[in-house]
Amino acid sequence: MRRPATLRRMLAVARAEWRHNYRDARSLAIVIALPVFLLLIYGYGINLDLRDLPFAVQDLDRTEQSADFVNRLVRSGYFTLARAIQDTREIDSVIEVGAVRFVLVIPHGFGGDLASGRPAQVQVVLDGGDSATASVALGYLQALVGDHSIHLARRWAMRHGLPASAVEPALRVVPRVLYNPELRSVNFIVPGLIAVILTLLAALLTSGCIVREREGGSFEALAASPIAPIEIVLGKLLPYAVISFVDIVLCMVVGRLLFGVAPMGDKALLLGLSLIYLIASLSIGLLVSSLARSHQVATLIAFLATVLPSLLVSGFAFPVRSMPVALQAIAQIIPATHFLIIIRAIYLKGAGVSAFAPRVAALAAMALALVLLTVRTFRKRLE
Amino acid sequence: MHDLAIRTEDLTKSFGEIRALAGLDLEVARGEIFGLVGPDGAGKTTTMRLLSGLLRPDAGRAEVAGLDVVERTEDVRRLLGYLPQTFAMLHELTVAENIEYFADLYCIPRGQFAQRSDELLSATGLTEFTGRRADALSGGMGQKLALICSLIHRPQVLLLDEPTRGVDPVSRRDLWRIVYGLPAEDVTVLISTPYADEAERCNRLGVLVDGILQTVGTPQDLVARQTSRPIELQATEQRLARNALEKLGGVETVAVVGQALRITVRRDGPGPEEVLKALDGAGVEATEAHWAQPRLADALLAIAERCGKDG
Incomplete structure (x- = not known):
């Protein structure tokens, strides 16, 4: 009952x-x-994926090599070239107003150094205000720079009749991502x-x-x-x-x-x-x-x-x-x-x-x- | 079985500093229609809620049909019908759905339910409105639905907390017609009301003021116990006349009844002639003062006033 x-x-x-x-x-x-x-x-x-992050370039070198490098960044799809800067004083202001997330400074002699096989340097000025994006962007940037330098080294080796293995880095990580392969x-x-x-x-x-x-x-x-x-x-x-x-x-x-x-x-x-x-x-x-x-x-x-x-x-x-x-x-x-x-x-x-x-x-x-x-x-x- | 449908002993309840009920001793006989009358805040609703187990008493005890309300709350609730003062129907449900809901809560056998429901619907005249949502009902119809729902399980004791508040006169009459028929079905009714004309319809009354039961008796008893007598008179300036009368020695209560002023005076107080004379002296025009037939309303008002002066 x-x-x-x-x-x-x-x-x-x-x-x-x-x-x-x-x-x-x-x-x-x-x-x-x-x-x-x-x-x-x-x-x-x-969305934690990096896509089309705007950046600016101050290209002081203006050579084929510097243009090639910028192109590589843009082609990756992670970054969009928002503007080119002439004056060093502009760097702070474009980041301050949020027009770009980082500025890439390519110094004089970049192309020349690369052409003659010397190590070249580029400078990155990052907006640390959004630290999460900045560190992710820096990671992608370093990876791209690494890829690009291997690419350049191979080309240099070929031109000088050396085997490609002579310029390969000693260690490389080969990732295999499980469960979410595209991350x-x-x-x-x-x-x-x-x-x-x-x-x-x-x-x-x-x-x-x-x-x-x-x-x-x-x-x-x-x-x-x-x-x-x-x-x-x-x-x-x-x-x-x-x-x-x-x-x-x-x-x-x-x-x-x-x-x-x-x-x-x-x-x-x-x-x-x-x-x-x-x-x-x-x-x-x-x-x-x-x-x-x-x-x-x-x-x-x-x-x-x-x-x-x-x-x-x-x-x-x-x-x-x-x-x-x-x-x-x-x-x-x-x-x-x-x-x-x-x-x-x-x-x-x-x-x-x-x-x-x-x-x-x-x-x-x-x-x-x-x-x-x-x-x-x-x-x-x-x- | 039990001759007493409701019995309370020293029932006491406070809310913080406010003493809502102070030692209520109440006995309601089986088959009675017992009225609880008194001004707002007198403790009527608190009494109802203590009897239905919705509040726990601070002291004292209450019994319904011989069962202790605190110890056997759920058994008491099976015997009890309760119509709260605030509209307790489910708003989005129709009349029929609300009745079914309460029938389920009290587990009325399906066979009995249809007959009981039809009987109550036709008694209240709600048969045509079974498909209407509860929140679309008028005040009177809403209270009729609430009454049906409180009666669906054939309770032994029915608690009605001001069921006619805000209800039109016709619906009030309908509600009372049903309440009148309940003792014949062996249902005991405890009803609270602020209206003297409704109190007159009860078998017995308890007058509650400031949480204290002032007096108990039939409406006739209460009228007969009156020590003061009523006088009615006409005044052109009612407000001025009221003020003057309230200051007059020997006058207990002053009330406006339609066009007339109705006062009650103590046995040793002034008669009609003296009242007129006193008003004349105060510069207030008044006529036609005469002794009037004592009424329950006078008695209730006098009790409330007396308590107000004591407190």
Whole structure:
């Protein structure tokens, strides 16, 4: 007798919540449009690949060799020649106004030195204001200079009748990149983004659902009925688990269609594990919603408790291993940290459960603990 | 089984510094329509919420149908129907969906549900509006829906917290017609109201002021216990007359009733002639002063005023 009653009350809450979302245009917009919108904005916005970085050249040499060198940089596709500078005093100003990210200074005698087989020098003036871009640009630049000098050396050797091996560098790195051979950052970002978007959405969806009833007055009648807290909590979770599950499918489809990023591994496994992660995230929102006194406060706290850590501490943007020890400890108790590892492993490496079994266990334990905590702290009272 | 549907003993509740209810001793017999009357902030809603387990008492105890509300909250809730003061229906759901929702919360067997629902819908005249969303209902229709939802599970005890606040007179009459029929179904009703004309319809009344139960009795008892007597008079300048009357010795309450002024005076206070004379002396024009029939409204006002002066 007890079980059907529990199921019936739980489904009554779930159905009412479902109808609320279905009929409330604003809720529906959040559910459908927000994940796609966020994936578009961030997918296109966050791009760690270097493309078309503007630079300026002060060519004091004006020889065939100097022009050849500049051409090589431009042909790489990483850099765009934005302007040529005549006066040394212009260097500071073009960087200051942000017209270019670096200035390449080719000194007198560059071509002459190269032609006669002497080492030549070029100067790079970098905008360190954006240190991330500057260091990436410098890395690319050094690699290009290295390539170019080998190319020049070979030509010099051929002209002087020497074997090419005479001028090869002693050591060379031959990289072979696994999982993401083109090193496209979008391959790495999209799975992480899906995790962050789901976190944001889950928090937004459930953070309102109990406090809204408190503010609207319907909580009083619900609380005065014989329904048990676990029936309310499960009833509220159910429709949002379905909704956010649809959203993860939506995100995966958009990731595939617009960014060409699809999971290498088992999609069904990913969806199944996502569900565990969603229950954990939805429970955080629900917990906040049952404790908060106003809708705004609930949304804010849910945001601070889920989105911020999942963006900053989880390893989405910065690797967990390079964080201070205290933050690393915090990262371990954030569901997003574990889910990020799982989703990236499935997306990029096509890994199976055995590769991240401890993460799955941690995630499942957190989901269960959060649901239980929400049930235990739920009060069918008005104070 | 229990002759007392509701019993409270020294029930006390404070919110911070504010004492909402101070040692309430209340007994409501089975099958009664018991009215809780009193001004806003008197403790009526707090009493209802304590009885439904939505608040925990600081001291004292409350029983519904012989069950302790704190110890057996969920059992009490099964027996209880509760219509809160604020509109507690789910806004986006239709009338029919709201009724179904509450039927599910109370696990009404499906077989009984349809019949019970139809019966209540036709009694409230909402049958044609089952497809309308709750947030599109008028105040009166909304309260009728709330009443249906609080009755869907055939409660033994029904708590109605100012169900007619903001409701048009016709809907008020409809709501009361249903409430009147409840004792015949063995439902005990505790209803709170700020209106004296509604209080008159209850079997018994408890007058609550500042968290203290001032008096309990039938509406007739309360009128009979009045120590002061009412006088009605006409005044062209009602405001001036009020001010003058409030300062007059022996006058307990002053109220405007339609075109007339209605005052109550103590037994040793002035009669109609003396009141006119006193007003004349104060330069206020007044006529037609006469003894009037005592009413419940006078009694309720007098109790509230007396408490105001004491406090």
